[in-house]
Amino acid sequence: MVVHNEQRANWMAVQEEGASTGIWSALPSIPDPLRAFANRLDGKRCPKELEGKWKIDNKRSEALCPFVVGLGVPKWACPAIGLLERSTELKISCPESASGGSDSIVVEDTTALSKRNVTEVTLDGVETEKSTKTGRKRYMLSGSVENDHLEAEVASKTAVVTCRLFQRGPGWETRQERALVNQHDGIVRLRERNVLQRPGEEDVVVDRFFQKVE
Numbered sequence: 076m077v078v079h080n081e082q083r084a085n086w087m088a089v090q091e092e093g094a095s096t097g098i099w100s101a102l103p104s105i106p107d108p109l110r111a112f113a114n115r116l117d118g119k120r121c122p123k124e125l126e127g128k129w130k131i132d133n134k135r136s137e138a139l140c141p142f143v144v145g146l147g148v149p150k151w152a153c154p155a156i157g158l159l160e161r162s163t164e165l166k167i168s169c170p171e172s173a174s175g176g177s178d179s180i181v182v183e184d185t186t187a188l189s190k191r192n193v194t195e196v197t198l199d200g201v202e203t204e205k206s207t208k209t210g211r212k213r214y215m216l217s218g219s220v221e222n223d224h225l226e227a228e229v230a231s232k233t234a235v236v237t238c239r240l241f242q243r244g245p246g247w248e249t250r251q252e253r254a255l256v257n258q259h260d261g262i263v264r265l266r267e268r269n270v271l272q273r274p275g276e277e278d279v280v281v282d283r284f285f286q287k288v289e
Contacts, residue, residue, distance in 0.1 A: 121169030121177040122232040129265045129285035131163040136283040145271045145279045162187035215239040231255040246274030
């Protein structure tokens with residue numbers, strides 16, 4: 076697993092990347108172990124429908140303040156963070172691997188006043204130990220793809236980037252879940268769900284929405 080990290084992962088009934096799963100399920104004569112292997116391979120593929128450049132929709136997005144405060148950022152810093160996040164842009168890509176598949180995702184995150192942050196992670200669920208830019212804190216980074224959704228509006232696979240904050244103790248984890256969603260105005264947007272999990276506390280969940288610009 077190769078991970079490069081400098082920061083803290085359209086809607087169709089059958090997506091191009093998920094088609095192979097349907098093919099395998101339509102062939103009952105295929106042995107179960109082979110079917111399971113095919114499904115595992117399909118589950119690691121980067122959701123190409125997420126690719127492109129996305130600009131935050133501030134009217135529909137929630138503020139990140141509760142999420143960052145839960146991580147220990149002083150609440151007085153929230154106004155400045157709010158100004159920065161209003162100009163957030165994401166660029167998502169699914170690079171081809173040496174074997175010809177797309178089993179990793181690259182997310183570039185920029186704002187008007189901050190440098191470009193790039194996260195690249197393979198989607199096999201395997202953790203890799205990383206450190207912050209200052210080198211003072213370490214964490215375990217992993218990526219995965221989810222394809223079972225209880226929410227009717229979600230019709231793409233979900234790319235998940237997980238950061239396990241093991242130095243804080245058991246149960247500390249953040250997740251960024253990105254998927255396409257159909258919204259009431261008929262526009263398909265990228266939803267970035269930021270989840271903070273802490274022991275003995277309720278999850279903090281912040282949803283941000285992005286519109287495709289190219």
